[in-house]
Amino acid sequence: MDAIARDIAACTACGLHKGRVRVVPGSGNPTTGLVLVGEAPGEQEDCQGLPFVGPSGRLLRRLLRLAGVSDDSYYIVNVLKCRPPGNRDPLSEEVDACAPFFHRQLAALAPRLIICLGRFAGRQVLANEDVSIRAMRGNVHQRGGARVILTYHPSALLHRVEFRADAWRDIKRVRRLMTELGLPREAVSR
Numbered sequence: 001m002d003a004i005a006r007d008i009a010a011c012t013a014c015g016l017h018k019g020r021v022r023v024v025p026g027s028g029n030p031t032t033g034l035v036l037v038g039e040a041p042g043e044q045e046d047c048q049g050l051p052f053v054g055p056s057g058r059l060l061r062r063l064l065r066l067a068g069v070s071d072d073s074y075y076i077v078n079v080l081k082c083r084p085p086g087n088r089d090p091l092s093e094e095v096d097a098c099a100p101f102f103h104r105q106l107a108a109l110a111p112r113l114i115i116c117l118g119r120f121a122g123r124q125v126l127a128n129e130d131v132s133i134r135a136m137r138g139n140v141h142q143r144g145g146a147r148v149i150l151t152y153h154p155s156a157l158l159h160r161v162e163f164r165a166d167a168w169r170d171i172k173r174v175r176r177l178m179t180e181l182g183l184p185r186e187a188v189s190r
């Protein structure tokens with residue numbers, strides 16, 4: 001993961017490198033088999049070089065803790081490693097340019113369970129441009145040897161209260177799947 005992060009730090013493959021303060025390669029525990037996938041860094045992530053440290057990230061981590069999923073029990077990456085201006089949606093050419101880093105990371109992490117936060121994550125993980133979170137959440141999907149859950153991006157939960165009950169069900173399913181898959185017990189808060 002360190003070698004990939006060094007390559008990301010030197011990357012100028014798409015226009016986003018021009019506006020970034022820092023690259024955001026990912027963070028967390030890379031050994032547990034649980035990987036969370038987000039979309040792209042926001043303002044605070046860009047400043048700190050860490051994923052999910054802004055308001056939506058804090059909400060996500062709080063929900064995970066409430067469900068018994070501790071901070072050290074997962075690794076978290078974004079599809080894009082540099083911040084889109086104004087937090088706009090990623091462009092397809094940016095996603096394509098960054099995809100080799102993302103897929104190298106997933107290969108190195110060898111997850112057994114992947115949580116996709118939002119449609120851009122779901123598209124990349126499942127290699128399906130037609131991913132719809134509303135239509136596909138609630139089921140367990142498969143990518144190679146990993147099970148995959150789709151849920152709303154936490155930034156949507158900040159603004160759309162109607163999504164929160166479903167998101168909470170999805171997060172509780174994560175905990176159940178961790179137990180079912182035998183992911184490291186020390187990675188699960190009791």
Ligand code: SF4
Nearest residue numbers: 011014017082097098
């Ligand atoms: S977003 Fe990805 S492809 Fe674009 S400059 Fe950053 S690291 Fe490179």
